[in-house]
Structure formats: structure tokens, C-alpha cells
Amino acid sequence: xxxxxxxxxxxxxxxxxxxxxxxxxxxxxxxxxxxxxxxxxxxxxxxxxxxxxxxxxxxxxxxxxxxxxxxxxxxxxxxxxxxxxxxxxxxxxxxxxxxxxxxxxxxxxxxxxxxxxxxxxxxxxxxxxxxxxxxxxxxxxxxxxxxxxxxxxxxxxxxxxxxxxxxxxxxxxxxxxxxxxx
Ligand SMILES: [Cu+2]
Numbered sequence: 001x002x003x004x005x006x007x008x009x010x011x012x013x014x015x016x017x018x019x020x021x022x023x024x025x026x027x028x029x030x031x032x033x034x035x036x037x038x039x040x041x042x043x044x045x046x047x048x049x050x051x052x053x054x055x056x057x058x059x060x061x062x063x064x065x066x067x068x069x070x071x072x073x074x075x076x077x078x079x080x081x082x083x084x085x086x087x088x089x090x091x092x093x094x095x096x097x098x099x100x101x102x103x104x105x106x107x108x109x110x111x112x113x114x115x116x117x118x119x120x121x122x123x124x125x126x127x128x129x130x131x132x133x134x135x136x137x138x139x140x141x142x143x144x145x146x147x148x149x150x151x152x153x154x155x156x157x158x159x160x161x162x163x164x165x166x167x168x169x170x171x172x173x174x175x176x177x178x179x180x181x182x
Contacts, residue, residue: 037117038117038132039117042120042121042128042129042130044126044127044128044129045126046126046127046129047125047126047127048103048125048126048127049125050103050104050105050106050124050125051105053079053103053105054105058077058101059077059079059103061086063077064077064078064079064086064087065077065078065087065090065170066090066091066092066169066170067170068169068170073097073099074092074093074096074097074098074099074169075098075099075100075101076090076092076098076099076100076101077101077102078090078100078101078102078111078157079102079103079104079105080102080103080104080105080109080111080122080144080155081104081105081106081109082106082107082148082149082151082155083144083148083149083151083152083154083155084154084155084156084157085111085142085144085155085156085157087157088157088158089157089158089159089160090157090158090159090160091159091160091161091162091167092134092159092160092161092162092167093161093162093163093164093167094134094135094136094137094161094162094163094164094167095133095134095135095163095164096133096164096167097131097132097133098131098132098133098134099129099130099131100118100129100130100131100132101127101128101129102120102122102127102128102129102130103122103126103127103128104122104123104124105124106124106148107124107148107149108121108122108123108124108146108148109121109122109144109146109148109155110122110144110145110146111128111142111143111144111145112142112143112144112145113140113141113142113143113159114140114141114143115140116132116134116140117132118130118132118142119145121146122146134161136161137161137162137163138160138161139158139159139160139161140158140159140160140161141156141157141158141159142156142157142158142159143155143156144156
């Protein structure tokens with residue numbers, strides 16, 4: 001079959017080009033976001049036993065929150081559970097590379113910080129990791145964006161982003177490289 005023999009109305013042809021151009025525009029926006037703005041689909045694959053988080057080294061209650069590793073990297077560990085994030089408040093520096101590590105203790109949750117690129121699913125059995133920089137100081141809500149039950153609407157924490165020079169590292173520092181097979 002020869003497609004060149006198919007009659008396509010010139011107006012229809014015009015709209016085919018318009019729709020191809022729109023699709024091309026969307027693909028290039030995705031590529032530019034990914035390559036230049038650091039907005040990517042989360043891709044960390046790391047398993048953890050969600051039922052035994054409290055017994056794991058990394059996500060045990062004492063180990064949650066903001067920590068500065070021995071090499072100066074800042075890691076924030078948080079647990080999502082119906083219906084809150086633990087801890088409820090964190091304070092982090094602006095303009096600084098932050099690595100968030102999340103685990104769920106029950107069902108599927110999501111985490112979203114409006115006006116930032118922080119957004120990921122928290123799938124039971126896996127550790128979600130997001131590395132980001134918050135350029136502007138301010139108070140940000142941290143919201144669950146995956147419906148997880150009747151209390152879902154009340155599932156949130158507070159993130160306070162303070163200017164780099166006003167931020168104080170928490171007293172406790174943790175050696176990097178803890179494993180989860182405890
Ligand atoms: Cu939820």
C-alpha cells in the first residue's frame with residue numbers, strides 16, 4: 001500500500017504538523033528539565049523491611065532527622081506512616097545540597113513540597129532518595145500526595161529553610177555508610 005496516494009486535506013495536514021510540533025515541544029521541555037534543571041523521575045532502587053523499620057539502623061527513631069555526615073554531606077532521614085511524617089519539624093540550610101531519604105512504615109505514601117522540585121513516592125519495602133537544593137529560605141509544608149487512608153488530609157510536616165549562615169548543624173553527627181540490614 002502506498003501512503004502517498006492517500007488524500008489528506010491540506011487543513012488536516014496543517015493540524016497534523018501542529019500536533020507533532022506540540023508533542024516535540026513537550027519532549028524538549030522534559031529533556032531541558034532533566035538535563036539542565038535537575039528535575040528527574042526518582043530512580044533509587046534500594047530495599048528495606050518496612051515492618052521492621054524501628055529495628056533497622058538507619059530508620060530507627062533516634063536516627064531520624066537532619067544529620068551531617070563526617071564528610072560534611074547533609075542527609076535527612078524521615079519515615080512516613082499513617083498519618084504523619086517523622087520527624088514533624090526539620091530545619092535545613094538554603095542553597096545547600098541536601099539528600100532526603102524516605103521509608104514508609106505501612107502503606108504507599110508520597111511526599112511533595114510545593115514550589116520546589118521535591119516530590120517522590122514512598123513505596124513500602126523501598127528507600128526513596130531525593131537530592132535537592134532549596135534556593136530560598138522560608139517555611140515550606142511537606143505534604144503526602146498519595147491517598148493513604150482517612151487521615152491522609154492531615155498528613156504533613158514542616159520544613160524551615162534558613163539562610164546558610166544562620167543554620168546550625170544538629171549536635172549529633174553520624175558516620176556515613178550505615179547499612180539497613182540490622
Ligand atoms: Cu497520605
